[in-house]
Amino acid sequence: MINSAEKLTELAYAAMLGESPWQHFLDQLALEVPNGKAIVVVHDNAAARWHIPLASGVDPRTLKRRGAYACANPFIAQTTTLYNGIGVGIVDEALIPLEQLRKTEFYNDFLEPHEMPSRVSLTIEQEQDELFILALLSDSMQQQDKLRAAGLLTQLSPHLSRALRYYRRSSTKRLMGTHTQQFLDALGTAVLLVGEHSRIEIASGHAEHLMATGDMWRITSRGQLQFLDDKLEASLKAMLSRWYTGAGTLNFPLAEYQVCLVRMIKDSISCYFEGPTVAVLLEEVGKAPQRLDLSGFGAVFQLSAAEGRALAGIIDGKSTQQIAEDSSRSVETIRSQLKSLYRKTNCHSREDLLKRILALR
Template sequence: MRSADERAEELTAAIYAALLGETGWQAFLDRLNGFTPGALSTLFFHDLRARAGAVAFVSGSEGRETALQDYEGYYSNRNPWMRKVAATPVGRGIIGEEIVPREEFNRSEYYSDYIRQNGLETGVGLTLHKDRGCYFLLSTLSDDRDVERNLERAHVFTRIAPHLKRVFRYYRSGEAHAAGLALGEGIGNAGRLGLIVVNDDLRVIRTSVAGERVLAGGDPVGLDAMGRVRFASPDLQAALQALLQHRHFGQATRIVDDPQTGVRLIRVGGDRAAAFFAGTTIAILVGDPQGNVRPHLQALAAAQGLSPAETRVFAGIVAGRSLTEIALASGTKRETVRTQLKSIFAKTGTASQSDIVRLATGILRAD
């Protein structure tokens, strides 16, 4: 039988083989699960805010197919381990008895109606990453209640933890979504549309020039006071939130079209690993405001050589907003807006905000 360190070395090799595309994450999990006969191993997440979780990869589910559906549909909110996941250390393997005492765990609905019913008794887990109340974990459930053997399995989890944390850093660097971003850019360029790419925190991670103009105008989509993407339409905002849910692991590409605004939302599917490790990204495609939203204002800003960020400030001043309101709407500091305003003055030959309004309305002639 392999020692704990030998198993850790074998799993470390499997991690990098999956990361480099030589195998896959299912192969890594199958190898881990193979060290414990009759076990059930998963890469999964638990969202404390939603009090729910979902499984991205599973090994050992043969004969337990309904167990995963039951977990996601009901027992994830009954799992006593997950109720205390916030107190568990990130990066250290831990056995179930360290989280919840055995006597207390055995009295839970989760144990009697789910764990025991599936021929299991306890588990070993590892918190890999946490992000805004959402925890990403590796777990092996088994019927082996021997504490010493389970502590040895936990040691293996601890040994491979640094490598799995590097996987999260890689995926969240943006490389994992490169193909999806390229798809969105291609569609945007072909259709002369504005592209805005957002992550699962509704933060903008990429925009086209036309996308910047869309955000500057704020209609149909702009930024709220926290710098997050916000649609004027509550229905579109709800559709965006639904597409960003973590549980869409490996599903087909989904597209939501809104005929009233011409907005298209695209969640590129197919890559379970990217969805689990990096989170979901959405490409928002919107008609270029240069052609249909205050064209004279956009044309004037372009003629004066204003950048997209300066155009946003320019439009805000013409709309009568204060510098503080413009800063809040764009998610920037007021001093940044003041600097952009000084640049606008220099480029347009104006000396005050009133001059900018006069320029926009044609009272003050541009040179």
């Protein structure tokens, strides 16, 4: 064993806390089996689709071809019947006899040609129709290698499950920063953050008032948002799919409100653990939009005067060069201010900042 279970556990927690990339954890895990490969997978049984956000040792071209084999994967049907198998490392022949596996399209056209005929897997969690799986694959694993790897995955299971729960609990905090309620109040509009399965994660004060008095939606006993407008409801559900590839922003003019849906930007591993998040923004029709209170917003995020001026320039649609000329500063100085502004507001780009802070008004 190259890495002990304790060492891999430390790497998992370091990745969870942002101190080390998840890729490093996966790379080290792959070393535990000869010619090892490691993948994290989310499989949607209802839609017969699977997604691999992160992999180690697998050719990216192979990952691009994976979708064609989602329906042909014989392991999934067996995994869904093993309710006691969640959290336990399982060798491939425990799910399907090797003689039977070697006759399948999945084995002959996908696993064998890409040096992955042997497999040990861990189902971290199952939520509704989705399975969250970590798998080790190789063309050189002996039976003792498989059993040892299965035991290792079982040891790692509670820590990976904890990472999944951590991501889900802290997703809105990481998306909006540490001043979420102040942020939403500063926008001066009704804002809801909706997570996977339409669960409401956080709401501004105005949005909470609308939920209690409005008639455009209903809130289920499980805290799920359901729009009464069929087109709007279908669009929200589509944007909350892990496989959504449409526009990042959709607008819907209703009788009393203008509704804007914004799919929040996430890295692939965050999306794997916590699922997608959509911001629902509502403005009253006929009411002049309230301009962002820059002084109040600056106080919330502890922006310097220079960063506040850079923010004002972005809101007015000015380029970095124009902001520099207006403030009699160099372009490099403005770029430095913008980097600091993005860091403090937990954004990654000008577009990201406009989507989150201005709510696309």
